[in-house]
Amino acid sequence: MSEHPTDSLVSISDLTKHYGSKIALDHISLELPHGRIIGLLGPNGSGKTTLLKLMNGLLVPDKGTIFIDGAQPGTATKACVSFLPERSYLPDAMRVKDLLSYFTDFYADFDRPKAMSMLDSLQVALRSPLKSLSKGTKEKVQLAMVMSRRAKLYILDEPIAGVDPAARDYILQTIIQDFDGEATILLSTHLIADIEKILDDVIFLRDGKILLSSSVEDLRSAQAKSVDAYFREVFAC
């Protein structure tokens, strides 16, 4: 279509979204490079989930464009973007092994042996129906599925919010170990302290606008404090 920088994996320009009269995203422009782990941070209602949904084609923008690997959100991008939504979309009656077949059918880049080994280390029985799993285990299973795709872009909406600290460490280690240096991971969270060590870059959203976009190390050097502490300062109520 139109011209856009090709060295970025994601190129967002002038993106705007309203819900009724309320503006959720306010003329956002953003470039995401390859091979980075990027944190999308902001208080509740700042537009994080809206942005992620737009990137996955689950919402249509009022204005502006999104290009992921050269294509606008749609069939082409779904083949190379692995998305973990904030809420589970999986039917409770499904068994874990059905989920494996489902991902195998849907995604050409799904690495089934890898998913099996992750489920094994999480000690999840393949025969278990999803409804028999605790909320935390269900989240881990879904993340295992999403991370077992060989995608170019992983979009994780609040991947660690619902799990205990030990499982959080496991999830973060999974993210690090799978990170191949080519793909980019964009994850939203408000649990910054737990996650900032694994991030390359952070983007702060406030009221649908980008307040700051920086590398974690630059921010820590410049502010002489953690991203978490800085976030608390910026968004102090």
Place this chain on the structure above:
Amino acid sequence: MPWTLDSDRPIWAQLVERLKTQIVSGYYPPGSRLPTVRDLAAQASVNPNTMQKAFTELERTGLVVTMRTSGRIVTQDTGRILQARAELASEQLEQFWEQMGRLGFSQEEIWALLNQKKEKEGGHGHE
């Protein structure tokens, strides 16, 4: 176990310090093979690019050497390791000096304290 890191300083510098200490103390002996960036990053729960940056710094300073076939090893140059050991010790001493100064101790008082401490510990039959 994620490594403990200070929140107010860049992470890569802390990784360098930690790895340096492990080399100097012999946890990673001279010539030994180091874990991969990815494994160490997972172990420390830090971003692999950050761990890579720490390794690059260790290579730059000659403590770590990249071998074409066997990954990264600790240098076999024990002189270089001893030098790093001396550097770390001198940093520790400077910090100690500074902290004691903040507590209001003069140089003489610090020496007196150290001597007292030495006599006490000497009584326990060190060596």
